[in-house]
Amino acid sequence: MQGIPPIRSRRGRRRRKPGKLHGDKGYDYDHLRRWLRGRGITPRIARKGMDSGQRLGRHRWTIERTMAWLAGCRRLHRRYERKASHFLAFTSIACTLICYRRLTK
Incomplete structure (x- = not known):
């Protein structure tokens, strides 16, 4: 907090x-x-x-669902990257792909 x-x-x-x-x-x-x-x-x-x-649950499920989508990305499931900037870049790519998939449905 x-x-x-x-x-x-x-x-x-x-x-x-x-x-x-x-x-x-x-x-x-x-x-x-x-x-x-x-x-x-x-x-x-x-x-x-x-x-x-x-x-x-109305408020919590949104966050838990998003975290589950991010956990589906193998590179993010376990933090393989040593540098935080690389991990943040892969997180941004994963969020972009998740949003793209949601918008194309």
Whole structure:
């Protein structure tokens, strides 16, 4: 959370932090909730044994699906590149190919 770059907004200054954070039951800890609230971020975390995580899936599945698509690229599945710039280049190529495939369907 501390390494998040500024978030672009349409009006005004760039925000330095998100307004809320969505998480599944694996992040249901009081110290994490206190930490987020102390920084002015609203935690949207499912509770263990109480809530179902179905409502949070709308936001989480998009990210998990994208990561699964990137994991399908063999070069990215295991990081073979020694230089971070090369790895970033292959990640950019993979994202371009994924977007191209989605647009041509």
